[in-house]
Amino acid sequence: MRHSRLLPLIIATALFMENTDSTVISTSLPMIAQDLGTDPIALKLALTSYLVSLAIFIPISGWVADKYGARTIFTAAIGVFMAGSLACAAANSLEGFVLARFVQGAGGAMMVPVGRLVLLRSVPRSEVVQALATLTIPALVGPIVGPPLGGFITEYFHWRWIFFINIPIGILGIIMATIFVPNVREDDTPPLDVTGFLLTGVGFALLMLGFASGGRHLIPAEISAGCVAIGTVSLVFYVFHARRTPYPVLHLNLLKVPTFRVSVLGGSLFRIGVGAIPFLLPLMLQVGFGLSPLASGSLTFIAAVGALFMKTMAKRILERTGFRRLLIVNAFIGAGFIAANGFFSPETPHWLIMIILLVGGCFRSLQFTSLNAIGYAEISNREMSYATSLSSALQQVSLSIGVAFGAFVVEAAAGLDGNPDITAADFGPAFWAVAIVSALSGFVFASLSPTAGAEMSGHRIVKDRPPSSGLGDGMSGR
Incomplete structure (x- = not known):
């Protein structure tokens, strides 16, 4: 494909917009709650309403892309996301803000999965890991600039302005996608x-x-x-x-594929802990520690820097370890860094907080790059749209559960302390609880074959194995 090298960068526009939006909102939650006259914890609905919308519409994202063309749906989805952003900026109540976030989610449900589908169908399997990493690198710039930018806008202007960031980015994405993204579709699309x-x-x-x-x-x-x-x-x-x-609409029979099943189940457990971080951390820093939005965003952005750095090394690490060993070990390491957030206090030096967030971002990024690749190791091109729909829907469910579970533990801790308001001490148990859930994913990854996804990772255990090993096409040795 003539423009295949541009595809990851163009599709990353959608990821950049979505990730910038989510990190900006997380940093601004306390000020939004104050302006709307509600409890900051109540704004978990603003995060979960977006994820609810994703979970509803993602299952049909593959079908509509096959039916009407990937480029058509991709550009339309960006437009819906921009409309939802403008509605968020105009919201004057919790109910209106939640509804606007739902509209954003409807756009995001088509935008990112359809973009990933175009990429997966357009590059050779041996280049999938590198293509996914390239796709994610520009997208990770959003979480880097999002927290400090959101904090700055919220502190010195007004939180409503943060949603206008999406408009010029979305316009650029529509123009580039119209020119360069192929309108991939299936001729024999089944009925919805x-x-x-x-x-x-x-x-x-x-x-x-x-x-x-x-x-x-x-x-x-x-x-x-x-x-x-x-x-x-x-x-x-x-x-x-x-x-x-x-x-x-969701092909549950794909869960019979070993690598896909482990990726979905183990990845869902790991994402519960990760999903709670964007909600818990800014609230702890601002509500619990008394930091300003700008000071909070100037700390939390560093996790995205670590994630961006790790994307450049993911392929080489996988070549040395293979998927199974990396996913098992990294699950426990990543969970440990989630738990470390619970030990922060108002007296913790900011440089120490930043180091822990930086390194934790590295390990979480490596885990997600590996999960996104191994999940499609044994999926045919024809089944790719069904696989991306099922995987993406369950990802949003797990992230939403993470937000809700983390908020529940914070409230429970506050109730046990007898405090009418949330304090800094209430966040520690929440981080530790979600970290335990993430650590459980390591036991799921242990069921993978040592050679799982070897064609994607290039792990030497397959390169050195004699031809009589019966690996066939070199995928996972099912």
């Missing part, structure tokens, strides 16, 4: 599974709404519990529906 779409949409939305709305505010506990129950039942019905439907 409307029943499955409704079941998964209701299931994910109510399940995550129930988790996110629990606590000492927002809606009564009985309604939250009812949302969780109905959402769970809806997803259970979908499992039975998918078995009887020739073209389900």
Whole structure:
């Protein structure tokens, strides 16, 4: 493909916009809560509403891309994301802000998965790891500039201005995608599974709404519990529906593929801990430690610097270790750095906080690069859109659970202390709890074959193995 080298950079525009937006919002949460007249913890709904929207619409992202063309959907999704950004800037209540974030999520649901689908279908398998790393490098610039920029705008201007950052970036992305991104589509697209779409949409939305709305505010506990129950039942019905439907909206049979199954299950556990960080850390620094938005953002951005640095080394590390060893060891290391956040106090030197966040960002980045690659090691091009839809939907669910679980532990810790307000001491238990969940992923990764994804990683255990080993095409030795 003539413009294949440009594809990762163009698609990274969407990731850059989405990641900048999420990190800017995280830094500005306390000021947004103050302006909207609500509790900062209540703004977990602003984060989870976005993830709810992603989980609802991601399952059909592959289908609409196959049906109407990847470039068409990709550019339209950027437009929807920009509209949601403008609605966020105009919001005057918690309900309006949550709804605007939902609209943003509808755009993000098509924007990033469809962009990744174009990339996965356009590069050779031997170049997937490098292409995904290249895709993510420009996108990681967003989390680097997002926290200090969001803090600066919030402190010296107004938080509403942070959402206008997306507009020029989105316009550039639409122009570049229109020129260079191929309008990849399938000629024999099956009919849309409307029943499955409704079941998964209701299931994910109510399940995550129930988790996110629990606590000492927002809606009564009985309604939250009812949302969780109905959402769970809806997803259970979908499992039975998918078995009887020739073209389900989420292809659960892909979980029979060993590398994909381990990537999804282990990755979901690891992401629960990681998903809580953007919510817990800025709140701890600002509400708990009393830092300004700018001071908070000037600390938290360093994690993205570590992530960016590690992207340049991921391929070489995988060549030496292979996927299995790296994912197991790195799961425990990454969880350890998540737990380390819980030991911060107002007296902790800022240079020490930055070092821990920097190194932790390195290890989390390495884990995600590996997970995003190994998950598609045994997936055919025809199944790629289904795999990206299922994987992306479950990723958003796990991130949302991380936010809700972290907020729940903070509130529980405050309740045990008898404090009406959240204090710095309430955040430690939350970080430690989500870190334990992330560490559990290491045991899931242990089920991988030592040669899993060897063609992608280039691990020498396969290079040195004699031809009679029966590895076939050199993938994972199923």
